[in-house]
Amino acid sequence: MTNTASTITTVVPLDQLLAAVRELRISGRWRRATDLLDAARAADARDRARLAVAAVEVALESDWFGGTSLAGERLDAAERAFKEARLDGGWDLDFLRLRHGYLRLVRVDGRFRPGPDGKDPAALTALHAAAGGLRDRAPDAVRRGWAEMYLGLVADNLLAERDRAPAHYEAALRAGESGDDLLSREALRHLGDHDHDSGDHTRALERWRRATELGARAGAVPGTLSQQMLLAVLARDAGDEAGAAALAREVARWAGAIGAATTEAQAHGFLSGADPTAPPSPSAAGR
Structure with a gap:
């Protein structure tokens, strides 16, 4: 018996589709989110433009956490979609x-x-x-x-x-x-980084724990894993190398399982002694 793929045509409100794509995107299911968007058919040019924007958002998340290079092509497609709809993006x-x-x-x-x-x-x-x-x-x-x-x-x-x-x-x-929990998470993540650099590890811990909580509540799996790396940094700073290494190994294992290659590499780097919070070197004077 030969199995053939079946196709079911159904109508889904665009807002509901985009909400589902967003949840897939922030949970690290970038391939599934992209397949869903590519399979969608919209008669209205404005709706096609909205789908194209969502595809760029997915590509950017994949590029950032998964190490892909998808966003440039998707940006070009979105610009074409807006021109077709005679809209300004x-x-x-x-x-x-x-x-x-x-x-x-x-x-x-x-x-x-x-x-x-x-x-x-x-x-x-x-x-x-x-x-x-x-x-x-x-x-x-x-x-x-x-x-x-x-x-x-x-x-x-x-x-x-x-x-x-x-x-x-x-x-x-x-x-x-x-x-916007994801915006709060992002801000707390980087404010905590400045606390850490200034030596206020108590404040950094407070902010990084809150950022981890907000990311998890929003369903941001890769973002929450990257946040856990910062908690591993503080464990190492406190002298708990065993706890820091255990947490980093789990981050590496989870990140690898979902294809978050950049976070996995960061965790392995940490286990080799690298500091993911090290600030960039100052540039030449005058900048």
């Missing part, structure tokens, strides 16, 4: 371009390489200006908070201007507290 598409630009500058040859050294100064300036523009024209508080988050990330990880970053993270945290 507006803030949301511009924000995805910002995220993609940040990822391309902060990760080189598949590795996280913070700091401005070896990078085009014009590209760094343009990315910072784009984040500022998104903040200034954000249509609501949460999206303004995400722009603030990226202003902090650019200052921290690309411009080596770490003293400027916490104010942006604090603004992002205030925005996240109005209803």
Whole structure:
């Protein structure tokens, strides 16, 4: 007997479909989320544009945690979809371009390489200006908070201007507290990093535990695993090398199981003695 695949055509409200895709995306099921989006058929050009935006979001998560290179092609497809719909992609598409630009500058040859050294100064300036523009024209508080988050990330990880970053993270945290757990998690993660660097490990632990809780509540599996790595850092700092190593081994095992290659590599690096919280080296004076 030959088995043939069957096809069932059904109608699903677009908002429900996109909500399901979001949950798959943040849980690390990027292939499943992409397959679902690619299988969807929308008669309205505006709806096709929304599907294309969701596909970019999935690709960016896969690129960040899974080490893939999918977002550029998906961004091009989204821009074509908006042109077909005779729409301006507006803030949301511009924000995805910002995220993609940040990822391309902060990760080189598949590795996280913070700091401005070896990078085009014009590209760094343009990315910072784009984040500022998104903040200034954000249509609501949460999206303004995400722009603030990226202003902090650019200052921290690309411009080596770490003293400027916490104010942006604090603004992002205030925005996240109005209803976006993932934004709050991201802000707390990076504020805790600054606490850690300044030697306030008690405050760092408080913030990193809260960030872990928020990520888990939102269903962000890869993000929660990456957060657990920071708790392993604090365990090592406190002299609990056995506990730190046990936690890192579990992070590596879980991350490997879901295809979160970058987090798995970070955990193995930690087990080899690397410090994932080490700040970027300051660039030349005058930057």
